[in-house]
Amino acid sequence: MGSRSAHHLCAKAMTQQNAENQETQTSRARDKVLERRRMILATIRDAAIDEFASKGLIGASTQAIAQRAGLTKPQLHYYISSKEELYEDILVYILDEWQELFLSASTGDTPADVIRAYVHKKLEYGRRNPNASRLFTTEIANGAPVLGRHWAPYQASTREAVGLIQSWVDQGLVRAVDPLLFQMHIWAVTQHYADFDVQVRNMMNLDEGEEPDYGQIEKEVTSLFLRALGIE
Amino acid sequence: MGSRSAHHLCAKAMTQQNAENQETQTSRARDKVLERRRMILATIRDAAIDEFASKGLIGASTQAIAQRAGLTKPQLHYYISSKEELYEDILVYILDEWQELFLSASTGDTPADVIRAYVHKKLEYGRRNPNASRLFTTEIANGAPVLGRHWAPYQASTREAVGLIQSWVDQGLVRAVDPLLFQMHIWAVTQHYADFDVQVRNMMNLDEGEEPDYGQIEKEVTSLFLRALGIE
DNA sequence: AATTAGTTTGACCGATCGGTCAGATCAGTT
DNA sequence: AACTGATCTGACCGATCGGTCAAACTAATT
Incomplete structure (x- = not known):
């Protein structure tokens, strides 16, 4: 990169x-x-x-x-x-860096493994690069005036992830979900912890220097999506 | 208002x-x-x-x-x-308008009723006031330099919702979740559809004028959180 | 017609913006 | 020491910024 x-x-x-x-x-x-x-x-x-x-x-x-x-x-x-x-x-x-951050499976991975790894990687990235994350969010929230011309590769990764989730559903490994929306929901929740750090810390009554309990967060986020797939 | x-x-x-x-x-x-x-x-x-x-x-x-x-x-x-x-x-x-948008229950409402109503109201607001939603998100993503002094009432509503969810857990009506994080997750996902409208439409391959299928979105979002609570 | 409060206007202020440029300075090679 | 390419600097450009102001204008009341 x-x-x-x-x-x-x-x-x-x-x-x-x-x-x-x-x-x-x-x-x-x-x-x-x-x-x-x-x-x-x-x-x-x-x-x-x-x-x-x-x-x-x-x-x-x-x-x-x-x-x-x-x-x-x-x-x-x-x-x-x-x-x-x-x-x-x-x-x-930033978009380049994120290419490695998509849902992807190696052979032998269970759906639960994939979700867990994805949530972990995504939260970890946001925690370490909050400003990159926020810059990206601001750009999109402002209508993606500049980025609009650049997310073709993004789309490819998205389609790949959609295919993966759909295959889980087809094989009966997980409960039925809309793969595209499901993927966006994971993205939205994990992104939230980086972009809205101020709000998160405020809701948790944390002081300036204190960091939220990312162990707990990762556990809850993972649980949310595993339950939605009926595998927890 | x-x-x-x-x-x-x-x-x-x-x-x-x-x-x-x-x-x-x-x-x-x-x-x-x-x-x-x-x-x-x-x-x-x-x-x-x-x-x-x-x-x-x-x-x-x-x-x-x-x-x-x-x-x-x-x-x-x-x-x-x-x-x-x-x-x-x-x-x-905008913050004023959102006071009515929080998790709140009338007597007799089941947890599922409350979640469904909240998701519906939140999505509906974002769909009708996308710019207000994005303005708010941009402000927070930028570190809430102005808003920082104003979200005391916001905190009160949050605590109320936390208490509500916790009571569900205590009564054994729903599976155990962290009430604060759970609430933030709903906020994050619903907010996503307003703030990242451009990205959402891009992923869905929609043209400029087309609107995402909000019926499907509401169904999937609701389902996500109801399943997490073990009530769907 | 005179008076009054409310509104609109063009000209203007100092500050800052993104960006440029000629020339000074620096480091490394011969 | 002389030279060369890379880097740095202060001064400067036109444009735009947020905001102001006196003077003109409008509409209602007396």
């Missing part, structure tokens, strides 16, 4: 390198420069995710992103070409 | 009236003026909800809100005092 971001970001700085210019520098020095760029771009991405997640595309300022990344504004624009493009790159980057 | 908004909005225009000035106008004329203001304020609110829902607090411009409401910018500021205040008022207004 890290490799992909290198393709997207840093349009300006990279094109100069991609031109395969003659060997004026040793390859050691060139690698050092590239490595440095990769790190800066990763820093920018992280800073931008934070800003975009809490302000939205229009609300976030390049000024603030630069500052949070420890750069000046012209410096930031040396590595990225525009705010919109940075935003779009980040969305695709 | 409409009456409440009259208290919140229109700081400037109202203070002049609230001063209980001497009877220089007949009450008929004054009523006419007040009625006109109420309508304009409702128009502003609707326009602002749309704008805030798709751009966020910072991203939405008073210019755009005014234009969508058929007003000029100075005209808008004649009725509202500031963008932040308008935003806050709208959040509180």
Whole structure:
């Protein structure tokens, strides 16, 4: 996933390198420069995710992103070409990461195994990358103005998961459910714990630093969906 | 709920009236003026909800809100005092509407009745007020910077619902669940259909104008939670 | 006709926005 | 030391932002 971001970001700085210019520098020095760029771009991405997640595309300022990344504004624009493009790159980057987060089964897995693993992975991701999760949610809640053109692969994964669940139903392994809606429900509930963290913590009367009991949450969420399938 | 908004909005225009000035106008004329203001304020609110829902607090411009409401910018500021205040008022207004949307039981209702009614009301509200729903979600996903000071009543309703569900468990009417988490799960799933409408329609391969089959959705969502309680 | 309260308007304010640019500075190579 | 490509900087651009204001206008009352 890290490799992909290198393709997207840093349009300006990279094109100069991609031109395969003659060997004026040793390859050691060139690698050092590239490595440095990769790190800066990763820093920018992280800073931008934070800003975009809490302000939205229009609300976030390049000024603030630069500052949070420890750069000046012209410096930031040396590595990225525009705010919109940075935003779009980040969305695709997040979408990339999520490809591994879909319902998928290895041979021998029971439906219960698959659901348990999915819920676990999804909750874990949200807990570790709350801002990426929120950025994504804000984008969709705002009508997916940018993302709209990019979720073709998303659809493929969805269809795969639908087929999997349907096969369980057909084999009589689980109670009948609408596979598409069932999948969305898991997505909705797990997503909730990342996106609405503030609300969740408020309902639980937790202080600023305290974290919800994710063990309990995972148990309850898993139970919810296993019961719906009649396998708990 | 409409009456409440009259208290919140229109700081400037109202203070002049609230001063209980001497009877220089007949009450008929004054009523006419007040009625006109109420309508304009409702128009502003609707326009602002749309704008805030798709751009966020910072991203939405008073210019755009005014234009969508058929007003000029100075005209808008004649009725509202500031963008932040308008935003806050709208959040509180939405929160007000939602007070009626919580889990609540009349005597004689079975748990299944209560769940069914709640899911129905919640889905119906989201279907009819998608932008209000999205505005709320965006605010929370962005860290609830404004709303944070306003959800005390929200907490009370939550505790009430927790008590209700817990009593079902204690009486042995339903399978054991964590009442707080269970309630949040219903909230998450129903909210999902309003907030992620774009994504839902995309997954279902629906065209722009088409609406998802809410009959099927309500059936599946209800079923999910009834099964979790062991009462379906 | 004169008065009054309520409303609308165009011009305007300082601040910030995304983005640019010429030139200074830096690091590495010869 | 001279050179070269990569990086950084302060000053700057036009556009838009939220918000204000005096002056004009409207409609009802006396």
